[in-house]
Amino acid sequence: MNEGAPFNVIGKPLPRKEDRRFLTGRGRYLDDIDLPGTVHVCFVRSPYAHARILSIDISEAEQMPGVVAVVTGEQVNQWTAPLRMAPPIDGLQPMEMATLPVDKVRFQGDPVACVVATDRYLAEDAAELVMVDYEPLDVVADMFEAMKESAPKVDDALTSNLVSHQTFAHGDTAARMRQAHCVVEAEFRSHRQTHLPMETRGILADWDEGRGHLTLHVGNQAPHPYRSVMAGRMRMKESEVTVIVPDVGGGFGQKIAVYREELTVAALARHLKRPARWREDRLENLSAASHARENVARTRAAVDANGCLLALELELYEDFGAYSFYPANYLARVIAMILTGPYRVQDYAFDVKIALTNKCGNGPMRAPMAITSWVMEGTMDAIARDLGLDPVDVRRRNILSGNDLPYTMATGETLEDINPAEVMEKGLAAFDYEAFRRRQIEDRKNGVYRGVGICNVVESTTYGSKFYKAAGIPGSGHECAWVKVEPSGAVRASAGVMATGQGYETAFSQAVGEGLGIDPANVAIELGNTDVAPYGMGSRGARGGTAGGGTLYLAAQAVQGKALEIAANLMGLNSAERLRLADGVVQQFANDAWSDTELTLADIARVAYLDPTRLPDGMDPGLETLKAYDPPAMTYSNLVHICEVEVDVHTGEIVIPRYLIVENCGTMLNPTIVKGQQLGATIMGLSGTLFEHVVYDENGQNLTGTLADYLVMSADKAPEIEILDLSTPNKRTPAGLKGMAEGGVMGAIGAVTGAVNDALAPLDVVFDRHPLTPDAIRGKLRDRI
Amino acid sequence: MEKVAITLNINGQDFDMLVEPRKLLSDAIREDARLTGTHVGCEHGVCGACTVQVDGRSQRSCLTFAVQAVGKSITTIEAIADEDGGYTALQQALHEEHGLQCGFCTPGIIMTFEAYLRENRDPTNEEIRDVLSGNLCRCTGYQGIVRAVKVAAERMRGGKSEGGQS
Numbered sequence: 001m002n003e004g005a006p007f008n009v010i011g012k013p014l015p016r017k018e019d020r021r022f023l024t025g026r027g028r029y030l031d032d033i034d035l036p037g038t039v040h041v042c043f044v045r046s047p048y049a050h051a052r053i054l055s056i057d058i059s060e061a062e063q064m065p066g067v068v069a070v071v072t073g074e075q076v077n078q079w080t081a082p083l084r085m086a087p088p089i090d091g092l093q094p095m096e097m098a099t100l101p102v103d104k105v106r107f108q109g110d111p112v113a114c115v116v117a118t119d120r121y122l123a124e125d126a127a128e129l130v131m132v133d134y135e136p137l138d139v140v141a142d143m144f145e146a147m148k149e150s151a152p153k154v155d156d157a158l159t160s161n162l163v164s165h166q167t168f169a170h171g172d173t174a175a176r177m178r179q180a181h182c183v184v185e186a187e188f189r190s191h192r193q194t195h196l197p198m199e200t201r202g203i204l205a206d207w208d209e210g211r212g213h214l215t216l217h218v219g220n221q222a223p224h225p226y227r228s229v230m231a232g233r234m235r236m237k238e239s240e241v242t243v244i245v246p247d248v249g250g251g252f253g254q255k256i257a258v259y260r261e262e263l264t265v266a267a268l269a270r271h272l273k274r275p276a277r278w279r280e281d282r283l284e285n286l287s288a289a290s291h292a293r294e295n296v297a298r299t300r301a302a303v304d305a306n307g308c309l310l311a312l313e314l315e316l317y318e319d320f321g322a323y324s325f326y327p328a329n330y331l332a333r334v335i336a337m338i339l340t341g342p343y344r345v346q347d348y349a350f351d352v353k354i355a356l357t358n359k360c361g362n363g364p365m366r367a368p369m370a371i372t373s374w375v376m377e378g379t380m381d382a383i384a385r386d387l388g389l390d391p392v393d394v395r396r397r398n399i400l401s402g403n404d405l406p407y408t409m410a411t412g413e414t415l416e417d418i419n420p421a422e423v424m425e426k427g428l429a430a431f432d433y434e435a436f437r438r439r440q441i442e443d444r445k446n447g448v449y450r451g452v453g454i455c456n457v458v459e460s461t462t463y464g465s466k467f468y469k470a471a472g473i474p475g476s477g478h479e480c481a482w483v484k485v486e487p488s489g490a491v492r493a494s495a496g497v498m499a500t501g502q503g504y505e506t507a508f509s510q511a512v513g514e515g516l517g518i519d520p521a522n523v524a525i526e527l528g529n530t531d532v533a534p535y536g537m538g539s540r541g542a543r544g545g546t547a548g549g550g551t552l553y554l555a556a557q558a559v560q561g562k563a564l565e566i567a568a569n570l571m572g573l574n575s576a577e578r579l580r581l582a583d584g585v586v587q588q589f590a591n592d593a594w595s596d597t598e599l600t601l602a603d604i605a606r607v608a609y610l611d612p613t614r615l616p617d618g619m620d621p622g623l624e625t626l627k628a629y630d631p632p633a634m635t636y637s638n639l640v641h642i643c644e645v646e647v648d649v650h651t652g653e654i655v656i657p658r659y660l661i662v663e664n665c666g667t668m669l670n671p672t673i674v675k676g677q678q679l680g681a682t683i684m685g686l687s688g689t690l691f692e693h694v695v696y697d698e699n700g701q702n703l704t705g706t707l708a709d710y711l712v713m714s715a716d717k718a719p720e721i722e723i724l725d726l727s728t729p730n731k732r733t734p735a736g737l738k739g740m741a742e743g744g745v746m747g748a749i750g751a752v753t754g755a756v757n758d759a760l761a762p763l764d765v766v767f768d769r770h771p772l773t774p775d776a777i778r779g780k781l782r783d784r785i
Numbered sequence: 786m787e788k789v790a791i792t793l794n795i796n797g798q799d800f801d802m803l804v805e806p807r808k809l810l811s812d813a814i815r816e817d818a819r820l821t822g823t824h825v826g827c828e829h830g831v832c833g834a835c836t837v838q839v840d841g842r843s844q845r846s847c848l849t850f851a852v853q854a855v856g857k858s859i860t861t862i863e864a865i866a867d868e869d870g871g872y873t874a875l876q877q878a879l880h881e882e883h884g885l886q887c888g889f890c891t892p893g894i895i896m897t898f899e900a901y902l903r904e905n906r907d908p909t910n911e912e913i914r915d916v917l918s919g920n921l922c923r924c925t926g927y928q929g930i931v932r933a934v935k936v937a938a939e940r941m942r943g944g945k946s947e948g949g950q951s
Binding site: 015023024027032034197248708712 | 805807808815819820821822823824825826827828829831832834861862863865866872876879880881883885886887888889890891892895910911913914915917918919920921922923924925926927928929930931
C-alpha cells in the first residue's frame with residue numbers, strides 16, 4: 001500500500017500540540033474533573049495473602065459522620081456480573097472471578113469492602129473501622145511451590161495452580177541435540193515489577209437516573225473494549241454507557257482492563273444515584289493494581305563447533321499472581337512465539353507453564369514480551385562463553401540478513417522488511433567494537449571492569465486479527481477512524497486508540513494532514529470519548545502508529561478523494577486525476593507542474609454541506625469518512641542496543657558511560673515523538689533490570705509499598721543515549737508504518753545484563769537474574785574480591 | 786476532626802478556606818483553591834509531582850499541611866509564564882526538546898527548576914541530573930528534560946527576550 005512517494009508532513013519533527021496545556025498546568029486529568037455532590041470511595045483490603053473471610057462488621061464504620069454507605073461483596077456481587085476468563089485456548093483453565101471476594105482473599109491487598117463518604121479523608125478514616133474476621137490459610141508465594149501437588153490452591157475451582165500449560169515443537173530438536181557439537185544451557189530469572197504510571201488508577205462514575213445512563217471518566221488505553229466489558233458486567237447495554245478518557249498520566253499497560261475497584265465504583269454510583277469517585281493511593285497502586293515480569297526461562301541450544309545454532313528449546317514459567325484479568329498465557333506466549341527473533345533456526349520447541357500464587361495479579365506491562373531478547377541474546381552469550389568465541393562472531397553466524405528475508409520463523413510468523421544484520425553492523429561500527437575490546441583489556445590491567453552488551457531485538461509491534469486467530473486469542477487487531485471536514489473547512493478526526501502520553505494528537509494530525517493534503521496544525525484529533533470516537537481496539541503493544549495512524553491516514557485519503565471529485569465537478573473536469581490537495585488548496589497538474597487553483601478545501605466543504613445541488617450526480621452531501629483497517633498478521637521493527645558498563649567490583653555499583661541504539665522502525669509519523677518513545681522505553685528497561693523489584697516475603701506480604709522501597713531509575717542514574725536510524729518502510733502497511741515503543745525495554749534488559757557479565761567475565765561469574773543491584777553484584781563477588 | 790478557617794496566598798491571590806488541620810497543602814491547592822495543575826503522585830514525598838514554591842523555594846506540597854502554609858507566598862504551575870503570558874524559557878525549552886510526554890510530572894519539574902535556575906544560572910548536566918533526581922518521570926527517560934534545562938539556562942543567561950523569569 002506504500003506508494004513510496006515522499007511525504008509532505010509525515011516524518012516532520014513537529015513539536016507537540018499537547019504540550020501547551022501540560023506545560024501551563026491546564027491539562028485535565030481524572031482528578032481535575034469535579035462533579036457536584038460526588039462521594040469518595042475507599043477500599044478495605046486484606047492484610048493476609050490467603051485467608052477465609054469469616055465475617056465483616058460494618059456497623060461502626062456506617063455510623064461515622066460523613067459516611068454515606070459501606071458495602072461488601074455480598075451487595076456488589078448482586079449489582080454486577082462476575083468476570084469469566086475462559087477463552088478457548090488448549091491447556092488454559094477457565095477462571096471466574098466475582099467483583100469482590102466473599103469467600104476468601106487471595107493476596108495481600110485484595111479488596112473486601114468499601115466505604116463511601118463525603119470526602120476522601122473521611123472515607124479512609126471509616127475504612128479503618130470496618131472489622132473483618134479472617135481465618136488465615138496456607139500461603140503459596142512461589143510459582144514452583146505453587147505447581148507442586150501439595151500446594152494450597154489459589155483458586156479453589158481450578159484443578160491445580162497450573163492455570164495454563166502449552167507446548168509447541170517444530171522440526172526435531174531432540175535429533176539435532178544428539179547430532180550437535182554441544183548443547184549449551186542457560187537460565188534467566190526475571191523478577192516481579194509493576195507498571196508505575198505517575199498517575200495512579202481511578203474513576204469518576206456519573207449515573208444519570210433520568211436517562212438510565214452511566215458516564216465513566218477513567219484513564220484507560222482502550223475505551224471501547226473497556227465500555228463493552230463494563231456494560232456487560234453492569235448488566236447494561238453499551239448504548240447506556242459512555243466512557244470518557246481525560247488526559248492520562250501514563251498507562252504502560254496498567255490501564256486496559258476493567259478493574260474490580262472501577263466496576264465497584266460504577267455500581268455504587270448507580271446504587272446511590274450520585275457521582276462516585278475513587279483515587280487509588282500509591283500503596284494500593286504498588287500492591288494491588290497489577291504486576292508483571294516474574295518469569296523463569298531455561299534454554300537449551302544445540303550448536304556446531306562454530307557456534308551456529310542448530311536447534312533451540314525453551315522452558316518458560318510465569319508467576320501470574322492470584323487473579324486472571326487477562327488470559328493467563330497472554331504474556332508468556334508472545335515470548336515463546338518470537339523468541340528466536342533475529343536468528344536463523346527452524347528446529348524449535350517450547351514448554352510454557354503459568355502458575356497462580358497468592359500475589360497481585362499480572363497485567364501486560366510495556367513490552368509484555370520484554371525478556372525475549374535477553375533470553376535469546378543471553379543464550380548467544382552462553383554459546384560464545386562455552387565455545388570460547390567472540391559474542392559478536394556467534395551473532396554474525398546466526399543473524400538474519402537480506403538473503404534470508406522474508407523469513408518464516410519456526411513458529412510460523414513471517415519476518416519481512418527488517419534488517420537485523422545491517423542494524424547490528426551499523427551499531428558495532430558506530431560503537432567501535434574493536435577499539436572497545438582493546439580498551440577493555442588495558443583497563444582490566446588497572447583493575448577497571450568494563451564490559452559491553454549487545455542486544456539484537458525483533459519487536460512484534462502491530463498485531464492484526466490474523467495473528468490473534470492463529471494464536472487462539474479472542475479479539476481483533478483492526479482499528480477504526482473517521483475524518484470529518486465541517487462546513488467551514490475545519491477538520492476533525494478520531495480513532496479508537498487512546499493516548500496516555502505518546503503524543504497522538506500531534507502524530508495523528510500528521511497522518512491526517514498527509515492523507516488529506518492539509519496543514520496538520522488545522523487538524524483536531526478527538527480521542528477517548530466512546531460517544532465521539534469510532535469503536536476501535538485501543539492502545540496496546542505498539543499499535544498506535546500503524547493501526548491508529550495508518551487507519552487515520554487511509555480515512556483522510558478517502559476524504560481527499562471525495563473532495564477532489566467535488567472539485568473536478570466544480571471545475572468542469574471529467575476526472576479528478578490531475579488534482580490534489582496541498583496545504584488545503586486544490587492544485588492542478590499541467591505542463592509538468594502542480595499549480596494552485598482558486599479552490600480550497602473550505603470551498604469544497606461549503607458546497608458539500610450547504611450547496612449540494614452542485615455535487616456530482618448521485619453523490620451524498622457532506623464530507624466525511626468512516627474507515628476500518630486490519631493490519632497484516634504482524635508487523636515487526638528491529639533494533640540493536642549496545643551498552644557499555646563499568647562495574648565497581650568493591651561496591652557493586654554499575655555505571656553506564658555509553659549507550660547506543662540503532663533502530664529500524666519503518667516510516668516515522670514524527671521522529672521527535674519516536675525518539676521520546678525510544679528513550680522512555682530504554683530507561684524503563686534499565687530501571688527494571690537495575691532497580692525495580694516488587695518484593696514479597698514467604699507469607700505473601702508485599703514489602704515494597706512505597707516509592708522509597710520500590711526504586712525506579714532517577715535522572716542521576718540514567719545514562720545519555722545515542723540513537724541512530726536505519727529505518728526501512730513496511731511494504732504492506734499504509735505509509736510504510738511499522739510501530740515501535742516497546743523494543744527499547746527489550747533491548748535494554750539484554751544489553752545491560754550482557755554488559756555486566758562481559759565486564760565481570762575475568763572473575764568467572766554469570767548473572768542470570770535481576771535486579772542487578774549493588775547487593776546482588778557484591779553477593780556473587782564476595783568470595784572472589 | 787474540627788475544621789479551621791485559614792487564608793492561603795496562592796499566586797498572589799488570597800483563598801479563604803475551611804480545612805481540617807491534617808489537610809495536605811496539595812489537597813488544599815487542588816480542592817479548595819481549585820488549582821489542579823499541581824499533581825499528586827505518591828503522597829509520601831518521593832515522586833516530586835506535587836512540587837510547588839513556598840516563598841520562592843521548591844517544596845513538596847504533599848509533605849506540608851495547608852495550615853503550615855498560612856502567611857507564606859505559594860506559587861503553583863498556573864502562575865508560571867513570562868510577562869506576556871507566554872512560555873518561560875524553561876517551558877519553551879521543554880516544548881522544543883520533547884521534555885514531557887504524559888505531562889503528569891511536568892508541573893513539579895517546572896516548579897523545581899524555575900526555582901533552581903534562579904540559584905544556579907549555569908548548571909552542568911550532572912548538576913541538573915542531580916536536582917532532577919527528586920522528580921520521577923516514567924515516560925521520557927529524562928534526557929529531553931536535562932537538555933531543556935540546559936538550553937533554558939543558556940537562554941536566560943543570554944537575556945534573550947523570549948525567555949527568562951524576573
